[in-house]
Amino acid sequence: MLKSLQINIRAKIIVGYVFIIICLGISLLVVSDRVNSLQEEVSFVSTHDMEVHDLLNLIQKNMLDMETGMRGYVITGDTQYLEPYDAGSRTWLDNYNKLHQLIEDNPSQQRSLEQIKPTIQSWIKNAGEFAIKAKGANNQQALNEFFYQNNGKKIMDQLRTQFDSFLSAEKKLTAARVEQLAESNYNLRVVLFSVLGIISIFAILVALFLSSSITGTIKQVIRTIRDITASEGDLTTRIQVKTNDEIKELAVATNELLANLQKQNWVQINLTEVATLYQGINEIKLLSETFVNTLAPMLGSLYGAVYLREYVNGQTRFVKMASYAAIGEDPASDSFGLGEGLVGQCALDQRIFLMDNLPEDHVKVTSGLGVSAPRALLVAPILVDGLTEAVIEIASLQPYQSQHLTLIDSLQDKFGSAILNVRGRMEVERLLSESQMLTEELQAQSEELQAQSEELQMQQEELRMTNEFLEEQNHFSEQRALELKRAKDELEEFSLKLQTSSQYKSDFLANMSHELRTPLNSIMILSQMLAENNGEMQMSEVVDYSRVVYAAGNDLLALIDDILDLSKVEAGKIEIMADEFNVTEMPQLMKLMFGPVAEKKKLDFDIILEENVPNVMLTDGQRLQQIVKNLLSNAFKFTEEGSITMRIALADPVRVQELLHRDPEEKVLAISITDTGIGIPIDKQQVIFEAFRQVDGTTNRQYGGTGLGLSICREFTRLLGGSIVVKSEVGKGSTFTLYLPNAQETDQDDQVTMYPAGEIAAAGEYADVVAVEALSSEFLHVINDSPVTEAIKSDAQLFQGKRILLVDDDARNVFALVTALEMKGVTVEVADHGKMALEILQGSSDYDLVLMDIMMPVMGGYEAMQAIRGQLQLMDLPIIALTAKAMKSEKEKCLEAGASDYITKPLNMDQLFSLMRVWLTKQVKKH
Incomplete structure (x- = not known):
């Protein structure tokens, strides 16, 4: 029954393609399922883990x-x-509850998170709320x-440790x-790859099966035709085909054709034989040789030649391309034009x-x-579409x-078509x-595109949704890119400033070392000479050396004060004390201060006070005088001849608006200092305001000085709300003009407190001086304005026999203090550190006063x-703290630690004795 069923070649091919398509569809379903699963896993990691980190x-x-x-x-x-x-x-x-719910699939992380919650609540209860309530209650x-x-x-x-542990665990999970x-x-x-391999194997098997069923019968027909050809014209053989398809129809038609060919004469046999010789020939010379070598024996010819049409020098000629059995020919017979000889005439x-x-x-x-010698000659043209393409000449x-x-x-x-x-x-x-x-490449790509087309259709909807999401993300990314670019520009600018600042600090430290070593050098040399004196040095020399040592120490202290002033200003910790200043x-x-300098350098020094200047203005008089003194010092320093003029006037309203951005009607003081000195180049007029910089823009000390004066002037002027303007010409002199407005209570821009005069006792480093003056006044009040001799006598009685515990680890300070105190009749006990002082006081607390250094080994002050x-319960024992720190909060720290009073190093012995008089007097009153 199957044999009688007619299945043609087309049906077989369609069945094969349908089978392959079904296999591809199954593979696409399998791969699509795996891709969806992988996409879900990626989405979980990209959304869940990022949300956990964000929360x-x-x-x-x-x-x-x-x-x-x-x-x-608490602070403010x-x-x-x-x-x-x-x-x-x-x-x-x-946020905690969201995070807790988000990691509910991970009990271990939930437990870690649950341990964080009580820590947060503990901080809020015991730290945050406690501190806020205490601050609210002013406790x-x-x-x-x-x-x-x-x-x-x-x-x-x-809490930070717990956060780090939780985050580390989450990173491991990610x-x-x-x-x-x-x-x-x-x-x-x-x-x-496995699916593709299996499908490829099935496709190959189907292709082999179909090709075998198709080519089998075709090969059978070919074999039969070849047998007929091999039998030298025996057309009695017939083709036998068992398949019931187009091949069978081809075999039947071929058998009918063979039957008709049997009726043909030898002309048709030879024609077919010659025609088959042209197949596979791709060269014209080989074609000509094959044709003449086949045709000549077929016609019984002993000579043959083929002439093909060629264009030679723009003329049509027929050139001999192949010959048969030719020998000893005339070269002139190799080419003929139209009408030349029989060949040309035939063409x-x-x-x-x-x-x-x-x-x-x-x-x-x-x-x-x-x-x-042949007896017959045949010359025949080969025509194609009315044009002679070749000429054949044969002889027999x-x-x-x-x-x-x-x-x-x-x-x-x-033959013409073959040519x-x-x-x-x-x-x-x-x-x-x-x-x-x-x-071949396009065919392979076409097959791949056909397979991908179906997959792309499935992904089209997903891509549409993804595209909407990506558009939103793209908008966000563009905004983020702009922010990152601005941040990058700011970082590059900050990096440049940081590099400049680093170089500035290096120069500052190098010059600072030089400036500190200069007075220290004279102090050390002269101190060594005094220490090595064996009595050979006269008293006048000792006094001179001591005076130089004292002057060098004052210079060193002044330099330190300048550096501290500059550092406090830069740190925003300087305090300006506003008071009425008599202009x-x-x-x-x-x-009075610079008159002797002018006389010594033979310079004219004039001070002009204009009539419209107010008598009193609200400002920090000490800072103002420090600015003016620095400007005058520079003027005298850089002026060798000529004059120096100081003018005090009211500022031009236009300059007030331009420089200070204030109401032009406001009264602003303009103090200008003009000299006839060396002058300042235009490109260096801003550099001179940097620390350790002078007119030449370097840190050299050509004209002496530390180079800090103008830098301090600029910062103090800024804190006072004013401005400094310099106008100069090289070789003709300079004019520095200080524009100073009335001070305000607060200046939030500079983070500097402006204290009224009534609160001057709380104003930073000057509190020490005020405290000493107040204590000195109290001491004078105690002695009831007695005559000087009575005061000295009372002073000797007050210090005589007093026991003082000195706690200091510096042997030099101990030597100096013990010497000075013993000259007052005081008995001094020395402890090298705080622990030794406690041991001494535990053994005997019968001391009238304790001098306590702050920075010491073993136990500090x-x-x-x-x-x-606390431990010894000596609440009434006076303790005076000695410290080299000059910062704002140092006094408060000392008083909070238990000190009765405070004084800074280097010690002014008069101030120290004044403090001791106050506290020793209080001790006498208690007893």
Whole structure:
């Protein structure tokens, strides 16, 4: 039944393609399922893990906001600082709950997160709320104890550790998920290649089966045809085909054709034989040789030649391309034009020339046995579309028969077409070989595109949704890129400033070392000479050396004060004390101070005070005088001849608006100092205001001085709300003009406090001087304005026999203090550090006063004073703190640690004795 069923070749091919398509569809479904699974895993990692990190960062930010807000409120007392604290306390629990719910699939991480919650609540209760309440209640002692115990920082350190541990565990989970994604991706590739391999095997098997069923019968037909051809014209053989398809129909038609061919004559047999010789020939010469070598024996010819049409020098000629059995030919017979000889005439007339009974000397045919002369000559044109493409010339010993002419006539069209085809093939063969490679590539790409088309249709909807999301992300990325570019520009600018600042600091430290070593050098040399004096040095020399040592020490102290002033200004910690300053006293003061300098250098020094200048203005008089003195010092320093003029006037309203951006109607003081000195180049007029810089723009000391004066002037002027303008010409002198407005209570831009005169006792480093003056006044009040001799006598009685404990680790300071105190009749006990002082006081507390250094080994001054007040309970024992630190908060720290009073190093012995008189007098009154 199956054999009777007719299945044609088309049906077989369609069945094969359908089977392959079904296999491809199944493979696409498998791969699509794996791709969807992988996409879900990627989405989980990209959304879940990022959200966990974001929520943890938000909780950390909430804690940082609360801590910053709490500290800002505690420091300033301003409730605005509580806004980030309140915001953080409201939102941290929501973020915590979101994070807790997000990691519900991980009990271990949930437990780690749950351990963080009580720590946060503990900080809020025991640190944040406690400090805020204490600050609100103005309980400074509770705040001091809170920050001293440092409980809040300990909780925050524990919280940071817990956050780091949680984040580290989360990063490990993310890394594990990423590794799982990599493994899934690898598995997907394995599945894809496996499916493709299986499908390829099935496709090959189907192709083999179909091709075998099709080509089997075709090969059978080919074998039969070849057998017929091999049998030299025996057309009795028939083709036998068992399949029931188009091949069978082809075999039947072939058998009918064979039956018809049997009726053909030998002309048709030879025609078919000659026609088959043209196949596979791609060269015109080979075609000609094959044609003539086949045709000549077929017609019984002993000579033959083929002439092909060629263009030579713009003329049409017929050139001999191949010959048969030719020997000893005349070279002139290799080419003929139209009408030349029989060949040319045949091409021109386009007809066959047949000649019998040729003369014996017309052409010779040579063999090994002899030479023969053909009797018949046939010259025939080969026509294609009315154009002569070639001419055939053959000769035979026998006359040509009619069947020979019929064969020649039948071959004309076939041979002419062969000539054109071979010539065309030779022209396009190169292009064909190149295009064949491109065709194969395009075919392979077409198959791939067809397979990808179906996959792209499935992904089209996903891409549409992804495209919308990417558009939003692209907009966000563009904004982020702009922000990053601005941040990059700011960082580059900051890097340049930082590099400049680093070089500036290096120069500053190098020059600072030089300036400090200069006075120290004279101090050390002269001190060594005094120490090595064996009595040979006269008293006048000792006094001179001591005076130089004292002057060098004052210079060193002044330099340190300048550096401290500059550093305080740059750190924003300097305090300006606003008070009424008598402007009319300044000319006399400056005249007294710089008049001798002018006389010594033989310079004219004039001070002009204009009439419209107000008598009094509100400013820091000490800072103003320091600025003016520095400017005058520079003027005298850089002026060798001529004059120096100081003018005090009201500023031009236009300059006030331009420089200070103030109301032009406001009265602003303009103090200008003009000299006839060396002058300043224009490009160096801003450099001179930098520390350690002078007119030449370097840090050299050509004109002496530290180079800090103008830098301090500029900073003090800025703090006073004013401006300094310099106008100079090289070789003609300079004019420095100080524009100074009335001071205001506060200046938030510079973060500098302007203290009224009534609060001067709280104003930074000057509190020490005021305290000493107040104590000295109190001492004078105690002695009731007695005469000097009575005061000295009372002073000797006050110090005589007093026991003082000196706690200091510096042997030089100890030697100097003990010597000075013993000259007052005081008994001094020395302790090298705080621990030794405690041991001495535990053995005997019968001391009238303690002088306590701050920076010491083993136990410092702060800890020692706290132990004296707390551990030893010596609450009434006066303690005077001695410290080299000159910072604002140093006095408060000493008083909080238990000191009765405070004095800075280097010590002014008169101030120290004044403080001792006050506290020893109080001790006398108590007893």
